[in-house]
Amino acid sequence: MRDTEARESLAPAEPSSHLVRSVTRALSALPSGADVSEGSRVTSWQRSDRAVLDESIARLAATWPLMLSELRIGVAQVALLEGPAIDGFTDFTTHGAIYVNRSRLRTSPRGLPGPVRCAEALVHEGTHTRCNAAQLSAPFLTPAADSAHPLRTPLRADPRPVAGLFQQMVVLTRSSALYALLLGGDTSAADVLDARRALLVKRARQAIGTLRDRTSLLTGHGLTVLEECAALLRTIAV
Template structure:
């Protein structure tokens, strides 16, 4: 299923997706456009259907100056080394940012000033790589299954500067996740950078997992038109039902993450309180997502209904752990 991490299932879904991607590239003669299972390779396969090849030519694989992959092994003692690419700005990533900006509601700026309301790609700093290393180590301590699944699906992490977007995934650049650099620093509520980055990686990594799974397994019936758009817990604008479906899985997983951090991670009391508050909000949003999704069960395939039921059961377990009941937060608040 999708809600509880499953590394073997994630690997099978990734294998199917990349097998199809490689078939497209072989058919169009673009097989050398990027290394295997690289997000630029996925972007090339999408582009091959509508634009002539070669695209921008093979990337320079010597390092970030040529736009090629830059693999930086990060320490993760019990799970091995996470050889994830700390991505430098590159054309396939820039195109994804442009699509993300085009999709946000009007009224939010798109200036290229990184201190302003827009968003741009930016390079990693050494101290940010250190935060990512700590995040991987902490995830291995509190939830090794989710770290193992992230390792299957994420091959690039791109940093964003600016305020328009906290993070996103883009199926055209499958394998890349985009995270705002602010998420690697202490938040307004006192959450440390590693917690906020773990939150972001679980969020975006779950979208990656859902996208790969949906490539082989339909979770929703065929789209029925504009009426299938719904309001969701995480966006101010109506989203397709698929967006609600994925958000619900994301939110339930995040609630589990924060419970495990609260239980397992050594945190001072103020940070522990911030973790509890964040989890309470996630539980509320997950409940909202499940309620809305429950009103559209006729649009779910049997596989989609199984995921919805799994998410509902897992959220019920989380509520029971806190002595809460559906629709209420810990402490009895409505």
């Protein structure tokens, strides 16, 4: 792929009307009781933000090129958010755009480097994009899942639909794989990376366990994906 082709995807997106409308919808969908007083808004990329994004993409190219290839196919725009209400999200009405809070480009209080956190955000939100597209041609869930009671999930305090839990399972498994691959490289933050990997693996297993108790809500394709996630976790969990 030529450099000019690569730049057409995963491109930092400046604020525009379709992105602003998407954030407004996301804010309105937050659970009752959520603190949205400071909100979140689409903001402009600064030079330092772009440098972190570039380094994150370089790390993915070095450690997980297949994942980067998928992201380059599915993600055209990366919108940057400012404000604590929303950490990140995808919106099917703006398919091809992902939304990442600027805080995910900064070093965490526990010392997780900004470019690593950004790489995780790209994998996380990009995986939602992949799932949204994939389920159109081969659904993961049966029609009965639409009327099932919302479930407690690893990543959200409020109960979520079965579809939300299913996507969390895939996201958490892939994010776990990212850290396993990063740990296989030369890093000066191995303890912090391993702690993050262990937490993601634990959460992924929780999601898998909940879905195993509700396999009647999964299609054959959904069951296959569940078992693929479980198998991948077995190879990266210690």
